[in-house]
Amino acid sequence: MSAASAPKGEGVPGTALLEATDLGVGYPGRLVGSGLSLSLTGGEVLALLGPNGCGKTTLLKTLLGLLPALGGAVQLQGRTLAAWPLAERARVLAYVPQGQTSTFGFTALEMVLMGRTAHLGLLARPGAKDRAVAHEALARLGIAHLAVRSVHEISGGERQLVLIARALAQQPHAVLLDEPTASLDFGNQGLVMHAIRALAAQGLAVLFTTHDPNQALRCADRAMLMREGRVMAEGAAGQVIEAGALRALYGAGVLTVHDAAGGLPAFLPEPAPGASPAANS
Numbered sequence: 520m521s522a523a524s525a526p527k528g529e530g531v532p533g534t535a536l537l538e539a540t541d542l543g544v545g546y547p548g549r550l551v552g553s554g555l556s557l558s559l560t561g562g563e564v565l566a567l568l569g570p571n572g573c574g575k576t577t578l579l580k581t582l583l584g585l586l587p588a589l590g591g592a593v594q595l596q597g598r599t600l601a602a603w604p605l606a607e608r609a610r611v612l613a614y615v616p617q618g619q620t621s622t623f624g625f626t627a628l629e630m631v632l633m634g635r636t637a638h639l640g641l642l643a644r645p646g647a648k649d650r651a652v653a654h655e656a657l658a659r660l661g662i663a664h665l666a667v668r669s670v671h672e673i674s675g676g677e678r679q680l681v682l683i684a685r686a687l688a689q690q691p692h693a694v695l696l697d698e699p700t701a702s703l704d705f706g707n708q709g710l711v712m713h714a715i716r717a718l719a720a721q722g723l724a725v726l727f728t729t730h731d732p733n734q735a736l737r738c739a740d741r742a743m744l745m746r747e748g749r750v751m752a753e754g755a756a757g758q759v760i761e762a763g764a765l766r767a768l769y770g771a772g773v774l775t776v777h778d779a780a781g782g783l784p785a786f787l788p789e790p791a792p793g794a795s796p797a798a799n800s
């Protein structure tokens with residue numbers, strides 16, 4: 520196993536690594552979602568889709584223990600999430616937040632080394648092995664050349680890749696990514712999707728949110744559609760992600776495109792009336 524490779528997801532194969540049962544999520548005085556159940560097994564990728572504000576980030580933060588559950592339960596490797604000591608939990612569960620910026624001008628390498636914190640003793644400094652893991656994580660995302668650059672002096676997309684490299688360096692069993700491709704160009708979107716599949720191939724459980732059903736269809740094993748804080752559908756990505764469900768999910772028109780070879784369909788948002796190129800000319 521290479522330095523930045525993650526350990527295999529622990530537990531009995533096929534049993535849930537992360538499981539939510541009848542979860543209520545939200546903020547003090549504000550219930551955002553309820554009745555949310557999901558289970559995530561090592562080696563699989565689950566995509567979470569839903570309109571802006573439906574509660575995806577809130578659900579992710581509750582699964583991570585960053586927000587308290589307002590009902591129901593979250594179990595990590597069969598143990599109640601709240602019962603996990605923080606440092607232990609950080610060795611198992613990694614988070615790639617949405618568009619996070621740093622106040623300090625850390626270099627990309629320093630940022631990725633922060634992913635090693637959970638593996639270090641109190642007051643211990645990263646050693647040669649930690650640096651090797653961090654360098655390899657950068658290389659796997661194709662951004663080794665950014666190692667010594669300040670995270671203030673790289674693009675938003677490059678910063679996103681650095682955050683994913685930080686999660687890789689953490690060598691977790693499960694990783695939760697919030698819109699990991701949101702600020703990435705076309706090529707880097709493909710790179711991140713490839714990295715997500717590679718994590719699953721190593722036995723990690725991966726959950727990511729996205730606004731792109733095509734990415735979800737091509738990258739995820741399973742998909743969960745969420746609307747107004749409730750699960751609308753959940754199942755194999757190829758079955759759940761289809762035009763009718765997307766219309767219901769987003770309340771919008773959906774065009775389906777099939778290539779001549781009969782591969783996976785692609786979905787496009789149908790332009791609203793008056794928004795066609797002809798109307799713009």
Ligand SMILES: Nc1ncnc2c1ncn2[C@@H]1O[C@H](COP(=O)(O)OP(=O)(O)OP(=O)(O)O)[C@@H](O)[C@H]1O
Pocket residue numbers: 546549551569570571572573574575576577578
């Ligand atoms: N700190 C907060 N306190 C109170 N309400 C919040 C807080 N953060 C988010 N919300 C509200 O919770 C709801 C769900 O927000 P959330 O960020 O989970 O949605 P989302 O599905 O991730 O949206 P997007 O796709 O736009 O990122 C929204 O109505 C939002 O305004």
